Amino acid sequence: MTDSIRDRLKAPAGHGEQSGGGDTAQSSLTTNDFVQTDSRSSHGPEQTVPAAVPAVVPADVHPRDPKAVQRAERLVAALFLLAVVGVVGFVVSFILVPFDFGDEGFEYYTPALGFFMALALTGVGAGAVVWAKTLMVDNEVIAERHDLASDPQERAETAALIKQGYEETGLPRRSMLRNSMLLGAGALALLPLPFLKDLGKTKNLTEQMAKTGWRPGSKLLDELGRPVKLGDLEIGSVRSVFPDVPGGRRMADSAALMIRMQPELLKSPESRKDWAVDGHIVYSVICTHLGCPVKLYEQQTHHLFCPCHQSIFDATNSAKVLFGPAARNLPQLAIAVDEEGYFVAQGDFNEPVGPSYWERDDSYPDKVGT
Amino acid sequence: MPKTQRSRRSRFSSYAALLLALTLVGGLYSAFGASKVKAEDGANQSIAVKEGRQLYLQGCSTCHGLNAEGGAGGPSLIGVGSSSVIFQVSSGRMPLANAAPQAPRKKAKYGAAQTQQLAAYIQSLGGGPELPSGRLDDGDLVLGGDLFRTNCASCHNFAGRGGALTRSKYAPALTESEADEIYAAMQTGPENMPRFTDNQLTPDEKRAIVRYVRYVTQEAKQPGGAGLGQYGPVPEGLAVFLIGMGLLIVVTLWIGARA
């Protein structure tokens, strides 16, 4: 009686009146076939709750069909041999597949290595797992857990031992010993701290933060080192600009962006009236949020946009923050045009560029830096 | 003086005076006469402009005005140059199908020849940026990469796969852009893209950038397997869960199942 209900419902039993399937087949099941009653019952079926059951299954619960065993052995062997195939393929690919950059087919090098290594590893791995599942004897066994907590006697003895040892040191009575020990050990803990000093050049920290590479009269160079002239840009153009000082191209805090727009669109305050020239305006690109370069410029909306955390700045209005986590405007570089028509900086930025820090003042006057 | 001698001289001098006058007038006219189209093959060019005008009137004038002066639906095209037309029309952005925060790329409505005609017409109206002759994609690859990273990657992503701008606008992917489109886009600064004059990026530098863009979006064979879209770490993270953990969970189900 171990067929499932469904199995027995499928095939009409011998004492059925009809044969050959279809709806007219009569069920051979009778009400006696059911061990329990029905869905109305408020008591559970006549089933048991095995208590403290040893869940051990006898070793012969899977009668080993010799054919099945042989099939399993062959499968495991084949999987292990697959590993050999994989390694051979790997070595062959390693040597023979084109590897040099630009050679025809070199883009297949790494995929070939990956495929064959995966093949080899799968062979060994799957072989081991199939072996364990189909051929090894894998009965469920039980082990008892012991109490993790030690018994009270043990605990008491340990506690007593510690207490006794502590008393033998004499510490409880000798407060001078104890206090000086604590003081000495505490002092030792401070020993590593002086080693931190020369980790970084922290001299004049706030001055370093407040200055960039721009100096009064620095020409504005583009990324290829050419000075930018009035007339180079059209309305709607942008140019990355760097100070004309040694190493200016690489200075992390000096990079700026020159934008040209219609002059009448600029809404600069009085104090910054002469910081822009004929609609040419220059802002620091170091985002005041976390320092990413704010290089995205939308020509029609005049928005500057930072790709890292999506702060939006209004280029017509002193790079005021319109959206996003940045809390301050981008600093503006005051520029002028020299006699030859090249753009020059009037001086350094009027405030520290980049993200905020504790020592940064509340506000900075619109006075060009030196 | 005898009468006959005098009349012969005066007849001769009047003919000479007439000839001189005609030569003078003819020469002056050739030298100073207004010729709007200064093309090499003047005849072909004016045909292109004529055809272009017809195409314009049919397909563009509703929004851009009968004389490209602008209208309710579109800005003035005077002075935008043939480059603008080549960019907008060959990428299919124009004619605009319906209003959107940004004109999307789509299948071009006009073929290459027609696009050239439209471009010639618009150029004839007020000048503007034009594509240089010769190849546009044979610049220095290394220089192009460096310039691309400084000027373009911040909007278009390191591999030209595009990026987000504010409020539904976007810097499009460059994977389908032809060389002339890329060059023209740099020159003209379509929609919110800034423009890069020849004084900012010389034609050689523009060609270098075009070369790099074509290389990184089309030519380059990517080593190391499938690129996962080249959007950076986001698809990589998705892949490790979907493919890596997915496969491994299937494996653990297999191992853990008791037959």
Place this chain on the structure above:
Amino acid sequence: MAKQSPLEKGANGTAVWVDDRLGSSSFIKRSLNKVFPDHWSFMLGEIALYSFIVLLLSGTYLSLFFEGSSREVIYDGSYAPLKGIPMSAAYSSTLDISFDVRGGLFMRQIHHWAALLFMAAIVVHLARVFFTGAFRKPRELNWIIGVGLLVLGILEGFAGYSLPDDLLSGTGLRIAYSIALSIPVIGTWAAFLVFGGEFPGGAIIERLYPIHILLVPGIILALITFHMMLIWYQKHTQFAGPGRTETNVVGSRLYPAYAAKAGGFFFLVFAVMALLGGLFQINPIWLYGPYDPTQVTAGSQPDWYVGFLDGSTRLMPNWEIRTLGHTFSPNVLLPTQVLPGVLFGLMAVYPFIEQKLTGDKGYHNLLERPRDNPVRTGLGAMSITFYMVLLLAGGNDIIATIFHLSLNEITYALRAGLFILPPLAYIVTKRLCLSLQRADDDLLHHGIETGTIRRLPSGEFVEETVPLPPHYSVLLTAVDTPERRELASHLPQVEHQAAPHQPKGFFKPRGSVVEAPVPRPELESEPSVD
């Protein structure tokens, strides 16, 4: 004694040699006989362990070629588009590994995929431990170690992908510097000391290198060892079932079957990493270009396991307080330092919070099914939802680019979602758990529905049902709720009955007619092992 084969003789000889010196016999006997419970979800932690081994192996290989230095060099290798460009030795050596060392790119990619997989496996494993209550007494310490491994893994991964000094990871270092700057009072000092001066500082690559290859892996290895020793000593937890009690472990012996499966699994995990490393490009630094503090790419994101912090930073409103000559930046501090501090802190002490709230200070070696603890499962679902919103926010510009949506709208929506969705998730999950519990009550009450309807003489229709297989009824009655206790009290207890080995359904129990219970003689087979 039977004649011994050479193999046996050799093995014997070695064993005796070792035992003479270490007395290892009884330890080995106990270890080989150790019982490990069998469930597929217990293998998720192993994925993390095996990924770590692969990381150690591939990382060691990479360290033979990588130069962890910011010294400027001019590139002269095979990758033509960067020839002649000045760059750091770190970036240049990474390009060499990718293009001039055979198998180098493959090794780099395996290493990076293994790192992503390591973190993914930790998170999935953490979820399994959480939802089944495996962190309860006596395993709280192991849970804390696990949270520590999670945090260290994140830091180690960040250090690792910053080493090549490419444009993308360099941007991340810039952000890390600025985060340090934002710390009140000591921020500028901290940033300058760690980086060696004002950004870029010239020292960060040189410092991250030994931290990444020596210091943090050493700590992680020690913690993993401690983690495994605790599992070994305290024994693994198990689900309720036939014969499984709070005071035993039922499963396979370590040797040979479990070891074979676990060892095989190691190779299979390695195979998946090899497949990923070969077939899917990851971190194509040659496309990013060398780090230049004046350049940036659209779509700048950290690796996925740092993504939730990127998301929290993007969603944060721009609160900053500038007063009395100083600047205080909650817009940076809250999402980058306070949030992870609170998150990981709460996570670490959660076992104690739950003990306090439930008053349950007992030992628990049996696991709960998630449905059987609706509050905890709800809290877990709530935390995961919160985390997922942050993760999505970290990729908001990628989402905007691919789906042509407004970035601003996405940000507003996710800000709202961060506060609305988690409580919703809690409520929905709790309700789901309660419903599932009721379904279980029904199963226990009525048995499995067969779909056969019978009409009674009175005209009523009833459905035939079949009793639950024993391993299911044991599983369900192990749950300590009033309904279950009530149900269990009605079921007659019988001495014992061996549970026949039957195929289990995955979502619902697969039923079959079971023989009427017959007391079976005590099974004399395996003695219980200690």
